[in-house]
Amino acid sequence: xxxxxxRILGGSAGTYVDREVDRAFAHDGTGVLAMEAFRRMGVPTPxxxxxxxxxxxxxAPANTSQTATLQKELREFAAAAGFAxxxxxxxxxxxxxxxxxxxxxxVVVGAxxxxxxxxxxxxxxxxxxxxxxxxxxxxxxxxxxxxDTINIExxxxxxxxxxxxxxxxTVTGRIGMDGGTYRALEYTGDGAAALSMxxxxxxxxxxxxxxxxxxxxxxxxxxxxxxxxxxHNVERQEPEDATYCRELHxxxxxxxxxxxxPHRVDTVAPVTEYAGTPLDQVFVGTCTxxxxxxxxxxxxxxxxxxVACRTIVVPASRAIMQQAAETGILAEIIAAGCMVGxxxxxxxxxxxxxxxxxxxxxLSTANRNFKNRMxxxxxYYLGSVATAAVSALSGEITSPEGAL
Amino acid sequence: xxxxxxxxxxxxxxDTDLVIAGRYLRTKETSVWAEHVxxxxxxTLAPRLKGAVLVAGNNMGCGSSREQAPVAIREAGAxxxxxPSFARIFFxxxxxxxxxxxxxxxxxxxxxxxxxxxxxxxxxxxxxVRHPIRPLSDRMQDILAAGGLVPYWRNR
Numbered sequence: 001x002x003x004x005x006x007r008i009l010g011g012s013a014g015t016y017v018d019r020e021v022d023r024a025f026a027h028d029g030t031g032v033l034a035m036e037a038f039r040r041m042g043v044p045t046p047x048x049x050x051x052x053x054x055x056x057x058x059x060a061p062a063n064t065s066q067t068a069t070l071q072k073e074l075r076e077f078a079a080a081a082g083f084a085x086x087x088x089x090x091x092x093x094x095x096x097x098x099x100x101x102x103x104x105x106x107v108v109v110g111a112x113x114x115x116x117x118x119x120x121x122x123x124x125x126x127x128x129x130x131x132x133x134x135x136x137x138x139x140x141x142x143x144x145x146x147x148d149t150i151n152i153e154x155x156x157x158x159x160x161x162x163x164x165x166x167x168x169x170t171v172t173g174r175i176g177m178d179g180g181t182y183r184a185l186e187y188t189g190d191g192a193a194a195l196s197m198x199x200x201x202x203x204x205x206x207x208x209x210x211x212x213x214x215x216x217x218x219x220x221x222x223x224x225x226x227x228x229x230x231x232h233n234v235e236r237q238e239p240e241d242a243t244y245c246r247e248l249h250x251x252x253x254x255x256x257x258x259x260x261x262p263h264r265v266d267t268v269a270p271v272t273e274y275a276g277t278p279l280d281q282v283f284v285g286t287c288t289x290x291x292x293x294x295x296x297x298x299x300x301x302x303x304x305x306x307v308a309c310r311t312i313v314v315p316a317s318r319a320i321m322q323q324a325a326e327t328g329i330l331a332e333i334i335a336a337g338c339m340v341g342x343x344x345x346x347x348x349x350x351x352x353x354x355x356x357x358x359x360x361x362x363l364s365t366a367n368r369n370f371k372n373r374m375x376x377x378x379x380y381y382l383g384s385v386a387t388a389a390v391s392a393l394s395g396e397i398t399s400p401e402g403a404l
Numbered sequence: 405x406x407x408x409x410x411x412x413x414x415x416x417x418x419d420t421d422l423v424i425a426g427r428y429l430r431t432k433e434t435s436v437w438a439e440h441v442x443x444x445x446x447x448t449l450a451p452r453l454k455g456a457v458l459v460a461g462n463n464m465g466c467g468s469s470r471e472q473a474p475v476a477i478r479e480a481g482a483x484x485x486x487x488p489s490f491a492r493i494f495f496x497x498x499x500x501x502x503x504x505x506x507x508x509x510x511x512x513x514x515x516x517x518x519x520x521x522x523x524x525x526x527x528x529x530x531x532x533v534r535h536p537i538r539p540l541s542d543r544m545q546d547i548l549a550a551g552g553l554v555p556y557w558r559n560r
Binding site for chain 2 (some may be wrong): 016029030033036037040041042043059064066067070111113114116127128129130131132135138143144152177181182208209211213214229275349350351368370373374388
């Protein structure tokens with residue numbers, strides 16, 4: 001019996017396979033290097049340009065003339081190559097791929113480590129570097145080592161003040177930063193089935209933070225209903241009695257709001273342990289937690305109040321921003337004193353739009369708290385949207401318990 | 405053929421943001437990455453990498469998929485990276501850019517002590533002790549032998 005990764009890749013764990021890539025994508029950062037490698041390979045045209053997307057999200061819009069010039073070059077290259085191109089303002093590549101571009105059973109490769117995000121659809125979705133991406137453009141396929149799989153069985157009901165982010169931070173703390181290396185994470189159980197697509201995407205997004213190749217959910221009714229909104233009629237995937245290299249069981253009723261403490265994602269502690277830590281900035285967004293459901297949760301808490309520290313909110317895509325504008329939650333977020341940034345990665349990678357200063361402390365809904373990443377000499381905690389919202393209102397780290 | 409150079413020791417779980425910070429990525433100039441490699445980890449490290457063997461702890465190169473990380477290490481002059489385990493994207497990237505990465509357990513690293521590597525015979529020797537290395541797949545060996553994925557592709 002096979003794991004979902006074995007089924008999609010068509011081989012058993014530990015073997016090497018060559019697979020056609022159903023969807024490939026790169027962003028403004030990795031795309032430039034992939035373009036350079038592709039040119040040096042001397043291949044006249046890409047094998048299957050219709051399967052390739054280029055999405056500008058990392059420095060969107062460009063922060064310097066140097067960046068703008070590189071973006072101009074890649075934009076022209078993408079047009080000549082016949083790739084699907086999304087310019088600045090469209091949103092984060094992983095979110096756009098989640099808006100109807102990835103289907104269950106597909107092999108999806110992105111030139112970004114968080115490409116594991118769309119495993120939430122029951123696809124084998126993973127990240128590579130720029131030269132591998134160039135070879136995929138050239139050939140339409142790549143090689144994989146079929147991973148062993150850790151089964152993470154979720155059961156029970158999540159308390160109202162907890163969310164998918166608390167689950168994934170807890171999982172990362174349990175597995176550790178390299179406990180998933182060369183493995184895949186499969187989420188199963190009634191607790192997994194009860195999660196929305198947004199929650200599943202949050203869980204799969206952070207699979208790479210414990211070294212995993214991807215995170216996967218089996219496509220079910222929730223997946224079908226979500227993809228039907230984009231005009232896709234997909235089959236469900238049923239789990240088999242597979243052989244896992246490790247099994248983890250998590251009762252969601254035991255969850256509590258948690259944080260990843262600087263500077264390791266796997267140093268996870270209850271929010272209450274750090275309550276009262278003064279904050280210079282709160283950042284809500286990214287491919288982990290910038291979805292509509294996240295903004296709605298954030299708005300529900302800050303509605304009618306005023307944030308007590310610098311608070312930056314960045315929707316993960318234009319569609320999300322537009323929906324938030326139409327339903328009025330964007331206005332509520334702005335009225336609460338937050339700054340709203342253009343769809344994209346925002347300050348997550350420490351390049352622009354909210355980079356931290358030396359000695360500053362922040363709370364972020366992103367996926368990495370590596371030393372100096374979001375600002376040289378700064379410290380930042382990772383937490384849920386609800387934790388970010390209550391902490392923004394108080395200006396210090398605060399547990400959302402009881403706020404919802 | 406053997407590779408030989410003085411060891412430069414770094415810790416475990418070294419992420420690619422520490423190898424080369426995001427603020428240096430928006431260029432195609434590889435010399436910029438070489439100049440700033442490991443700047444946020446230890447600013448004295450870059451000049452010591454020329455001809456050196458970088459010896460890291462577990463989970464070397466975790467985090468971002470940025471290929472500038474192995475390129476920066478290569479351009480700074482390091483001849484190989486040894487670790488008990490690597491993050492998978494970094495490992496693939498390093499092979500693809502022609503930087504030998506070697507999975508090897510049990511090495512006690514001392515800065516400056518000589519490390520000798522035989523990829524063909526599959527061992528690393530330092531401090532008079534020889535350690536076996538985990539073999540690469542045939543294809544990875546071919547890519548590395550060609551000097552990276554681009555020359556491998558051009559030679560096919």
